[in-house]
Amino acid sequence: MDNPVTPAPMPPIPDETTESTGSWLRENLVNIVLGLICLTVVLRYLDPLSVVLAGAGLTFIIFIHELGHFAAAKLCNVRVEAFSIGFGPPLPFCSYKYGETTYKLCLVPLGGFVKMLGEGDGTNDDTADTDPRSFKNQSVPERMLIISAGVIMNILLACVLFVIVYMHGLEEIPATVARMEAGGTAWRLNIHSGSEIRKIGNRENPWFDDLRPIVWATNKGDLVDLKIDDNGTIRDLKGEPIRDEGAPFPVLGILPMESLSLIRGDKFNTPPFIPDSAASQAKDAEGHPLFHSGDTLVGMSDPDTPDRKVTPIKSGANDARGDIFVYHRRLARLATEPITFEVTRTSGETASITVPPAYRRDTGMRMRMGSIVATRVGSPAEAAKVQPKEGTNPGDRIVEVEFANADKTVTVLTSGKVEATTGRVVKPLDPLKLPTELTQWADRTPGPKRVTLTVWREQEGDHAEKRIALELPWDEVGRFDVTTEMKAQTPIAINGLGLAYHVQAVVDSVTPGGPAATAGLQPNDACEAVRIRAKDATGTVDEGRWETIKPHQWAFVDELLQRVSPFEADVRVNRGGQPVEVRLGTVEDRDYSRTDRGLILATQTRIQKANSIGEALQMGADRTLRMIQTTYINLYAMVFGRVSAVQTMSGPITLARISYILAGESVWKLILMLALININLAVVNFLPIPLLDGGHMMFLIYEAFRGKPPPERVHILLTYVGFFFVICLMLFTIGLDIYRLLKVWLRW
Known part of the structure; x- marks a missing residue:
C-alpha cells in the first residue's frame, strides 16, 4: 500500500545510516522481544523453510509493487526521497542512502511506500512547489503513470508467474459434475453424475474454478446458460443458482469429480477414511489400518461377475464419464455386501482389502x-x-x-x-x-x-x-x-x-x-x-x-x-x-445399508501444460485476464449481497497462513498462490478509494477534466475518509483471520 496523502506535515527523512545500533536497540526493545518470540514460535512449531519461502514470496510482491512506482518516478525525472519495504522503524543495517534516495527495510512488513518530493505531503515547502523534479509539478499523464505503475507491475508479475507455472504444468479441476446437492440447481435440471459442463455463460470449456465467479455474479432470478455433455449427448439448459438463507453465496449445487486415489496424509496424519467407518474396520493382525494415504484403487468387486470377482475399475467404450463413476455404481449395487478392493501403494506394491457393508x-x-x-x-x-x-x-x-x-x-x-x-x-x-x-x-x-x-x-x-x-x-x-x-x-x-x-x-x-x-x-x-x-x-x-x-x-x-x-x-x-x-x-x-464405505478420495485434476514458451505466454495472459475479471466479479457480488463478505473475505494472516501451507506442499503451488495474490492486490489497490492508488487516480482524473486539482479541503476530507475506511477494512479482515484461527485451534 502506498504512502497515504495526509494533511499533516511530514518531517524531512533523516539519514538512518547515521543512527547507531545501540540507540536503535534501545528504541525498539519491545519490538525486538516480540520478534524473538515470533522467531521462537517459528523454530518450535513451524517449518522454517516454509516460513522463509512464504515470507520471501509475499515480500517480493510488495517489492515489485513499490519498484513500479520507483521506476516510473525515475523515468519521469521525479526526485525519490525514500524507498521502503514495510512500515515503522527500519531494521538495523537495513537502511542506507544512495544518491538522493534512502532505501530501507522496516520492521512491519505489511506493505511499503515510495516517498517522492512534493507527493501530497501537505506542506508549504517552497522547494516542493518550485522544484521541477517535484511530483506535484509533473504533468497529469506522468503522475497517472507513476500512480498506476505499481498495479501494472503486479499484473505483469502475475502473468510471469502464471507463465512459469504453465511451463511446469498446472493442476486444474475439470468442470465435471460428480456429486449433486439434493434439490439443488443441477439436480433440478436433471443433470446426471458424470456430465461435463462445456459452457457456462460466455465461458467456453471452463474449469471447475471458473464456475464460481460466474454463479456469484448472478442476481436473484437470473438464469445461467449451461451447455452440458451427458455421456455424448449435448443439452442446452438454463438454471437459477440458489442461495439458501444463511448461505455465504449462490451455488449450482455440484461438487468436483473425485479420483480413484485416496487423500495423501498431511502433517496432521489425517487417515484416508472416516473414523469408525466401514473402511476403518479393515485392519491387519496388529490392528493397523490396511488403507494407506495415497493408495490408488485399481480394482473392486464386480456385481456383473460370478462370486463378485475383483475386476479393474474401468469405464466401458460406451461410457465416457470416467472410472470414478464405475466405482460409485458398483458401490450402489453392492451396498448390502462386502466389497474387496485392490489397491496400488505409493511404493508400487499391491494389496487386496475387504471392506464390510456399512449400515445406517x-x-x-x-x-x-x-x-x-x-x-x-x-x-x-x-x-x-x-x-x-x-x-x-x-x-x-x-x-x-x-x-x-x-x-x-x-x-x-x-x-x-x-x-x-x-x-x-x-x-x-x-x-x-x-x-x-x-x-x-x-x-x-x-x-x-x-x-x-x-x-x-x-x-x-x-x-x-x-x-x-x-x-x-x-x-x-x-x-x-x-x-x-x-x-x-x-x-x-x-x-x-x-x-x-x-x-x-x-x-x-x-x-x-x-x-x-x-x-x-x-x-x-x-x-x-x-x-x-x-x-x-x-x-x-x-x-x-x-x-x-x-x-x-x-x-x-x-x-x-x-x-x-x-x-x-x-x-x-x-x-x-x-x-x-x-x-x-x-x-x-x-x-438398511449405506452406499458410502467411508473412503476419502482426492479431487481429480488434469495437468494443463504449455508445449512452448509462446503457448505459455498465451495461457498466462489469458489466466491473468480471467483472474482480474473474477476478482471484480467477486467484489461486485459482495457489494450487492450475493456473497457474504464475512464468510469469504480474508486478511493478511490468512494469506500468510495459506502461503506457508502451500510452501510446505509444493513450490509450484506457492508460485500460483503468489500470482493470485498479485491479482487481488492490483485490483483492490486500484479501487477508487482515497489513500489507495485508485483514489489518487480519481483525483488526477478530476484534475485532467477541470484543469486544476480538487479543493484542498475536499482533498483532505476525502483522504481522512479513505484512511478511516482502509483502517476499518484492515481491522475487519484481521479480526476474521483471528476468529478463523481460534475456531481451528479451539474447535469452536
Whole structure:
C-alpha cells in the first residue's frame, strides 16, 4: 500500500545510516522481544523453510509493487526521497542512502511506500512547489503513470508467474459434475453424475474454478446458460443458482469429480477414511489400518461377475464419464455386501482389502415427513404432476408408498395405520429410510418398475387437504446419480423418482427399547438444537457446540450422525413449551445399508501444460485476464449481497497462513498462490478509494477534466475518509483471520 496523502506535515527523512545500533536497540526493545518470540514460535512449531519461502514470496510482491512506482518516478525525472519495504522503524543495517534516495527495510512488513518530493505531503515547502523534479509539478499523464505503475507491475508479475507455472504444468479441476446437492440447481435440471459442463455463460470449456465467479455474479432470478455433455449427448439448459438463507453465496449445487486415489496424509496424519467407518474396520493382525494415504484403487468387486470377482475399475467404450463413476455404481449395487478392493501403494506394491457393508445408524425414532420441495426436469415426478413447495403452495406431502415385489407381494409404507393382509406387507413410512428402501427394492426386482405415491395435497380455495394417488415409473438412469446433503437446508432425494423432500425435526414415533426411548424422547417432541459429538483422527472426542436447527432440517442432522463417531449427539427439544435436553445415541440397523464405505478420495485434476514458451505466454495472459475479471466479479457480488463478505473475505494472516501451507506442499503451488495474490492486490489497490492508488487516480482524473486539482479541503476530507475506511477494512479482515484461527485451534 502506498504512502497515504495526509494533511499533516511530514518531517524531512533523516539519514538512518547515521543512527547507531545501540540507540536503535534501545528504541525498539519491545519490538525486538516480540520478534524473538515470533522467531521462537517459528523454530518450535513451524517449518522454517516454509516460513522463509512464504515470507520471501509475499515480500517480493510488495517489492515489485513499490519498484513500479520507483521506476516510473525515475523515468519521469521525479526526485525519490525514500524507498521502503514495510512500515515503522527500519531494521538495523537495513537502511542506507544512495544518491538522493534512502532505501530501507522496516520492521512491519505489511506493505511499503515510495516517498517522492512534493507527493501530497501537505506542506508549504517552497522547494516542493518550485522544484521541477517535484511530483506535484509533473504533468497529469506522468503522475497517472507513476500512480498506476505499481498495479501494472503486479499484473505483469502475475502473468510471469502464471507463465512459469504453465511451463511446469498446472493442476486444474475439470468442470465435471460428480456429486449433486439434493434439490439443488443441477439436480433440478436433471443433470446426471458424470456430465461435463462445456459452457457456462460466455465461458467456453471452463474449469471447475471458473464456475464460481460466474454463479456469484448472478442476481436473484437470473438464469445461467449451461451447455452440458451427458455421456455424448449435448443439452442446452438454463438454471437459477440458489442461495439458501444463511448461505455465504449462490451455488449450482455440484461438487468436483473425485479420483480413484485416496487423500495423501498431511502433517496432521489425517487417515484416508472416516473414523469408525466401514473402511476403518479393515485392519491387519496388529490392528493397523490396511488403507494407506495415497493408495490408488485399481480394482473392486464386480456385481456383473460370478462370486463378485475383483475386476479393474474401468469405464466401458460406451461410457465416457470416467472410472470414478464405475466405482460409485458398483458401490450402489453392492451396498448390502462386502466389497474387496485392490489397491496400488505409493511404493508400487499391491494389496487386496475387504471392506464390510456399512449400515445406517438408527436413533430409534421416526421423524415426521415434510413437504416435497423440488422435482427434476423430465423426471417421473414431473410427469406425474407432483407439486413441490413453491410460494404459498405448501407442496405435496407423502403419506403412503406402495410397490410390487418380485415374489408378487406388495409392500406398503405408510404414516398411518393400515392392516396387513395376505400378500401385503405393511411397514411404517420412515422418511429417512425411504430412499434406501426403494433402491434396495429396485435392485432386487427385475424389469420395469412402478411406485404408487399417496400424497396429501392442499386444495385451492378452501385449503382443505385431499389424499391423491400418483403412479410413477422408476428411473434406472437417475437412480445412480450421486447426491449428498451438502447444507442444513438440503432435502432428501429419491433419484429414481426425481423428487426431494424435507424431514421435519419432530418425533412421530419412538421404538420401544431404542436409543430415543432410552434417552427419554417422546412423540411430538420438536428438536430445536443439536450438539454433535465427533471423533477426530487421533481418537479425541470433540463435544462440539450447540447449533440451532430449523423445523425442516433434520435430514442434515441425520447425515452428520451417519458420518461422525461416536454416533451420538446432545439434542434440545421443545416438549409442550418446556425445553428438555437429552443425549441421543444410535445403533446399527442391518436392514438398511449405506452406499458410502467411508473412503476419502482426492479431487481429480488434469495437468494443463504449455508445449512452448509462446503457448505459455498465451495461457498466462489469458489466466491473468480471467483472474482480474473474477476478482471484480467477486467484489461486485459482495457489494450487492450475493456473497457474504464475512464468510469469504480474508486478511493478511490468512494469506500468510495459506502461503506457508502451500510452501510446505509444493513450490509450484506457492508460485500460483503468489500470482493470485498479485491479482487481488492490483485490483483492490486500484479501487477508487482515497489513500489507495485508485483514489489518487480519481483525483488526477478530476484534475485532467477541470484543469486544476480538487479543493484542498475536499482533498483532505476525502483522504481522512479513505484512511478511516482502509483502517476499518484492515481491522475487519484481521479480526476474521483471528476468529478463523481460534475456531481451528479451539474447535469452536
